Amino acid sequence: MSTSCSGALRAATTKALLLLVVAVFVVSLSRPFPCAAAARDSLLRGASIAVEDHATDVLLSPDGTFACGFYVVSPTVFTFSVWFARAADRAVVWSANRGRPVHSKRSRLKLNGRRRALVLTDYDGEVVWNSTVSANATATATAARARLHDSGNLAVEDASGNVLWQSFDHPTDTLLPTQRIAAGEAMVSADKLxxxxxxxxxxxxxxxxxxxxxxxxxxxIYWPNPYYSYWQNSRKIYNFTREAFFDASGHFSSSDNATFDASDLAKNVAVRRRLTLDTDGNLRLYSLDEVTGTWSVSWMAFSNPCIIHGVCGANAVCLYSPAPVCVCAPGYGRAEPSDWSRGCRPTFNSSDDGGQPRAMKMVPLPHTDFWGFDINSSENLSLDECSTRCMSEPSCVVFQYKQGKGECYPKSLMFNGRTFPGLPGTAYLKVPADLDMLEIHIHQWQADSDGHGIAAIQEDIVGCGGMSSPEFLLNVSNASSSKSNQGKSIWFYFYGFLTAFFVIEVFVIAFGCWLFSNKGVFKPCQVSALDEGYRMVTNHFRTYSYAELQKGTRKFQSEIGRGGSRCYKM
Structure with missing residues (x-):
């Protein structure tokens, strides 16, 4: 009897538990998940968003394209931002406090009712940012809600839907379709943080x-072209409208006649776009592939990043070959090894130990230009006359000389330096006459007269460790005329090996990309749009005569290795 009662009790208990599990499951289905409950398009008056809930408590635009909330800059650093929710890299289009981020604990955004509206506070309660209601609003205007629209515009509205404040009036580094930029407003690039x-x-x-x-x-100003007048740039000045925007089709227009179009203009008006002033100073128009969530550049202001001002800082030159490479001018060293925007500083003093000016000489930098900072300019001068002017002017550090009209441009500062084949003119740099500076430090595009003595120059741009000058390794063939046939043989095998290695490498990379992309292991091989025009390569090549190599290596005194050919250190 007791056995049967025990069995019946166990059966009843099991049945009750099953019914309880089913009931809980049904109730859970009848309620939205926490993430879905927090995903709203409006923040009502008196409500707030806590930084601890940044993963779930966000505002979503009705169509789900944009999200707004606390954005993770680092594990302990947050901004209150708007971003593309459907993009793989969550491109940020607006930030309230990018100059003053908040902590990952106890920071909060709250919607007040009166003039201050949205208020962002840090962990200690300090007000970091607030969206003061527009002066055009009535004195009795009360914020009823903050709403994120399908356009990406975050707006504070009253109970009737009238806009009291909107993010579209305060652009950061990005412009969205239908968003306007007017007089007194500016898009400002963002740094890595x-x-x-x-x-x-x-x-x-x-x-x-x-x-x-x-x-x-x-x-x-580096765009439009500062070398041209406004009419050569097809612009209008003193226009009173001062307004610019671009539409959903990818067409940009401005009241001063500035205009450009996306490469995929009107192919699909539903394409999501953004115009962003990137960290490298290049203005780019991006189009979003919503299937893959990736961005592609559909227009950009500069195909040659070396034209952008400040890309390499003062006393430096940007080489375009065809990727941008920053190098210090001869006699100058990196000011900050991790940041080229800090430029370079001189490794010499202009005066001797007694305070007397040192004798100076001019070092030519062919096909090189430093924009701006002209002391004066003249035409119909000889090279010697132009050099004399710079030598006699204490503030002159370099002069630009162009043959033909004899154009002479003495300059007080080396800034916005750039060099590439075909650039007219030569820059002549003023340095102390006794400065021990090898000619090989000067970048030139000139072929060796007899084809011998090809040198490979390697400079570690990224991790140079603060070296004032790069380390040069020269791969030198035997340039003696009695052994010219042997040298040709060595180079034949050398280039043959490089060609074979290159073909094999291309085949392996192509096969790897095809294999992994088809199996879903990696995404298709492509360069990120943000990396376009920005990465720095680490080596550059030029040819040298045997006499140059002999001088640069001090008659081949320091041999550092040998194989098919000998290697010497400069």
Whole structure:
């Protein structure tokens, strides 16, 4: 009897538990998940968002394209931002406090009712940012909600839907379709931590839409082309409208006649786009592939990044071959090994130990130009006359000389340096006459007269460790005329080996990309759009005569190895 009662009790208990599990499951289905419950398009008056809930408590636009909330800059650093929710890299299009991020604990965004509206506070309660209601709003205007629209615009509205404040009136580094940039407003580039950078996109004092570099010490316009007049750039000045925007089809227009189009213009008006002033100072228009969630560049202001001002800092030159490479001018060394925007500083003193000026000489840098900072300019001068002017002027550090008209441009600062084949003119750098500087440090595009003595120059741009000058390894063939046939044989095998290695490498890379992309292991091989025009290569090549190599290696004194050919250190 007791056995049967025990069995019946166990059966009843099991049945009750099953019914309880089913009931809990049904109730859970009848309620939205926490993430879904927090995903809303509006923040009502008196409500707030806590930084601890950043993964779930966000505002979503009705169509789900944009999200707004606390954005993770690092594990302990957050900004309150708007970003593309459907993009793989969650491109940020607006930030309230990119210059003053908040902590990952106890930070909060709250919607108040009166003039301050949205208020962002840090962990200690300090107000970091607030969206002061527009002065155009009535004195009795009360914020009823903050709403994220399908356009990506975050707006504070009253109970009737009237906009009291909107993020579209305060662009950061990105412009969205239908968003306008007007007089007094500017897009400002972001650095790697989303703080404001040195580049801006705004109307200049002449009411001309321009890209401006400003590092708080010097400022210059680099787009439209500063060498041209406004009519050569097809622009209008002193226009009173001062307004620019681009539409969903990818067409950009401005009141000063600036205009450009996306490469995929009108192919699909539903394409999501953004115009971003990137960290490197290049203005790019991006199109989103919503299937893959990746961005592609559909227009950019510069195909040659060396034209962008400040890309290498002061006393440096940007080489374009065809990727941008920063190098210090001869006699100068890196100011900050990890940041080329800090430029280079001289490794010499202009005066001797007694305070007397040192004798100087001019070092030629062919096909090189430093934009701006002209002391004066003249035409119909000989090279010697131009050199004399710079030598006699203490503030002159370099002069630009162009043959033909005899154009002479003495300069007080080496900035915005660039060099590439075909660039007219030569820059002549003023350095102490006794400065021990090898000619090989000077970048030139000139072929060796007899074809011998090809040298490979390697400079570690990224991790140079603060070296004032790069380390040069020269792979030198035997240049003696009595052994010319042996040298040709060595180079034949050398180039044959390189060619075979290159073919094999291309085949392996292509096969690997095809294999892994088909199996879903990796995404298709492609270069990130943000890396376009930005990465720095680490080596560059030129040819040298045997006499140059003999001089540079001090008659081949320091042999560091040998194989098919000998290697010497400069």
């Amino acid at each position: 989303l703080a404001a950078g040195f580049y801006s996109f705004r109307f200049s004092d002449y009411a001309m839409l321009s890209l401006v570099y400003d590092n708080h010490e010097m400022s210059s």
